[in-house]
Amino acid sequence: MQDATLPRPALLGIDLGTTNSLIAVWRDGRAELIRNALGDVLTPSVVSLDEDDTILVGKAARARLTTHPDRTAAAFKRFMGSDKQIELGARAFSPEELSALVLGSLKQDAEAFLGHPVSEAVISVPAYFSDEQRKRTLFAAELAGLSVTRLINEPTAAAMAYGLHEQKFERTLIFDLGGGTFDVTVLEYALPLIEVHASTGDNFLGGEDFTAALLQACLKDWQLTPALIDAQSMASLADALEQLKCKLGEGPQQLHWRLGEKTFEWALDAATAVNLWEPLLGRLRAPIEQALRDARLKPRDLDSLVLVGGATRMLAVQQLVATLFGRLPYRHLDPDTIVALGAATQAACKARDGAVEELILTDVCPYTLGIETMRGKGVEGAFSPIIERNTIIPTSRVERYYTTYPRQEEIRIAVYQGERPWVRDNIFIESFDLTLTPCDHIQALDVRFSYDINGLLEVDVMLLQTGKRHSHAIDRSPTGLDEASRQNSHDRLAALKVHPRDALPNRTLLARLERAWMQSLGTERERIAEWLHGFTAVLADQQPAQIASQRSQLNDALDELRF
Ligand SMILES: Nc1ncnc2c1ncn2[C@@H]1O[C@H](COP(=O)(O)OP(=O)(O)OP(=O)(O)O)[C@@H](O)[C@H]1O
Ligand SMILES: [Mg+2]
Numbered sequence: 001m002q003d004a005t006l007p008r009p010a011l012l013g014i015d016l017g018t019t020n021s022l023i024a025v026w027r028d029g030r031a032e033l034i035r036n037a038l039g040d041v042l043t044p045s046v047v048s049l050d051e052d053d054t055i056l057v058g059k060a061a062r063a064r065l066t067t068h069p070d071r072t073a074a075a076f077k078r079f080m081g082s083d084k085q086i087e088l089g090a091r092a093f094s095p096e097e098l099s100a101l102v103l104g105s106l107k108q109d110a111e112a113f114l115g116h117p118v119s120e121a122v123i124s125v126p127a128y129f130s131d132e133q134r135k136r137t138l139f140a141a142e143l144a145g146l147s148v149t150r151l152i153n154e155p156t157a158a159a160m161a162y163g164l165h166e167q168k169f170e171r172t173l174i175f176d177l178g179g180g181t182f183d184v185t186v187l188e189y190a191l192p193l194i195e196v197h198a199s200t201g202d203n204f205l206g207g208e209d210f211t212a213a214l215l216q217a218c219l220k221d222w223q224l225t226p227a228l229i230d231a232q233s234m235a236s237l238a239d240a241l242e243q244l245k246c247k248l249g250e251g252p253q254q255l256h257w258r259l260g261e262k263t264f265e266w267a268l269d270a271a272t273a274v275n276l277w278e279p280l281l282g283r284l285r286a287p288i289e290q291a292l293r294d295a296r297l298k299p300r301d302l303d304s305l306v307l308v309g310g311a312t313r314m315l316a317v318q319q320l321v322a323t324l325f326g327r328l329p330y331r332h333l334d335p336d337t338i339v340a341l342g343a344a345t346q347a348a349c350k351a352r353d354g355a356v357e358e359l360i361l362t363d364v365c366p367y368t369l370g371i372e373t374m375r376g377k378g379v380e381g382a383f384s385p386i387i388e389r390n391t392i393i394p395t396s397r398v399e400r401y402y403t404t405y406p407r408q409e410e411i412r413i414a415v416y417q418g419e420r421p422w423v424r425d426n427i428f429i430e431s432f433d434l435t436l437t438p439c440d441h442i443q444a445l446d447v448r449f450s451y452d453i454n455g456l457l458e459v460d461v462m463l464l465q466t467g468k469r470h471s472h473a474i475d476r477s478p479t480g481l482d483e484a485s486r487q488n489s490h491d492r493l494a495a496l497k498v499h500p501r502d503a504l505p506n507r508t509l510l511a512r513l514e515r516a517w518m519q520s521l522g523t524e525r526e527r528i529a530e531w532l533h534g535f536t537a538v539l540a541d542q543q544p545a546q547i548a549s550q551r552s553q554l555n556d557a558l559d560e561l562r563f
Pocket of ligand 2 (some may be wrong): 015017018042154179309339
């Protein structure tokens with residue numbers, strides 16, 4: 001029973017995307033998207049360091065990706081789990097610190113919308129995210145002052161939102177191609193039960209790669225190498241190609257790009273794009289085949305096919321899916337917002353709120369987890385699975401192992417994740433040493449793996465000889481980070497100045513105007529210069545009504561020119 005005197009925490013769901021992030025709240029029996037300071041539901045996952053050393057997040061930062069590439073970072077979710085440091089001017093940030101800044105901005109939007117502080121949320125992650133990537137996501141939330149009530153797999157979140165809207169689906173394949181990651185999930189609706197049968201994917205395949213392929217192709221056609229191009233021109237070209245990619249569905253596209261005094265031209269139509277993207281399109285097939293095989297289904301056994309993620313707007317992707325499945329995919333819910341809505345639905349489900357009280361979700365562990373073993377002389381480094389991929393979670397499995405020789409004093413338990421027979425080809429998670437009481441014969445030990453609904457693992461070892469148990473909660477903190485570096489991240493972020501939320505609409509328009517000026521020429525550039533100077537003067541006058549009306553006109557004008 002909930003104490004009636006205590007306000008219930010807001011039921012929030014966050015989609016922390018490679019390209020765009022969103023936050024939704026469950027209110028009055030439904031999930032609702034929360035708008036940011038600009039009135040948009042999508043906040044670009046981009047962070048920039050302004051000239052006065054303040055942090056900008058979202059659309060303003062997205063515009064500065066072109067004008068100030070050396071002070072701006074995008075797509076850092078791709079590096080989550082690595083030790084990469086990303087430079088913004090003279091400062092360097094880890095991927096989880098940058099993610100924390102995006103989460104902090106979403107948190108502020110939710111607080112402005114709800115009118116009270118918020119402290120917890122369900123956050124979605126790619127189904128195929130590893131243990132370390134999940135832990136780093138939890139750490140990013142901690143840095144942003146959010147406790148995570150659950151990590152939910154992105155396609156599973158989408159499935160939950162669909163589950164509320166559609167009663168007729170049974171066996172469904174969710175195809176989620178975002179900016180940076182690709183996930184395939186096969187599930188079955190037997191409402192109120194939603195049962196995930198198999199999940200697989202590729203953490204390094206998304207819309208960004210399709211843009212990168214276009215960039216390579218046009219540079220090759222122009223016989224240019226990246227080394228010949230300054231950072232700003234390169235960022236401007238990447239931006240232009242991103243826009244060209246998104247317009248390809250409307251018909252053949254033309255690109256004009258200037259480098260110094262020279263103008264370069266490039267044309268692209270849908271058929272040529274499919275050829276250029278052939279290697280990437282090919283990589284979409286294997287996870288689909290594996291998910292179906294693991295779920296023991298054939299394409300014809302599926303009742304429906306759901307597309308999620310902005311990159312599924314590409315005709316080439318839709319065609320590939322139609323060919324593979326011999327039918328048109330189903331996509332009437334917005335592929336951009338469905339994951340956030342599903343995450344908020346999960347928050348409600350967890351809190352056992354109203355309409356979703358009955359919905360029961362079972363998910364799977366998308367990869368195999370096991371330990372390193374020695375299978376005799378010369379056969380070292382073999383991978384011995386304990387939890388096989390696509391086992392329903394939460395799960396707890398135990399396997400028996402033996403010491404290698406009598407009087408062995410110590411044994412190392414090294415935990416790995418992956419689908420390859422040798423540990424060297426899999427992802428190392430953690431290792432620890434156990435001291436044995438030596439005896440004259442070989443000893444047996446039971447290794448138990450428990451994998452929870454957030455996708456986090458615990459290891460438990462029992463030595464049969466002594467009955468001693470060694471419980472080893474795989475450290476919840478990211479393995480690459482010790483306590484000092486975690487505290488350092490907290491201190492560094494606390495010391496940062498973040499651009500005030502209410503000043504963002506004006507700051508964003510200025511950033512957009514600067515980018516438009518940079519990307520245009522001739523009379524169009526003159527017009528944009530007039531707008532930029534005019535708006536700067538209006539800002540100096542400090543008349544709020546005049547500023548708001550000018551801002552709205554100029555934003556519309558820039559939208560029209562597609563800047
Ligand atoms: N009309 C369009 N045509 C082609 N691609 C598009 C279109 N609209 C958006 N995209 C692509 O969709 C991608 C962004 O999708 P989305 O917002 O779903 O990703 P994300 O959730 O941020 O990423 P991820 O889920 O991988 O972390 C970008 O690569 C973008 O280029
Ligand atoms: Mg996404």
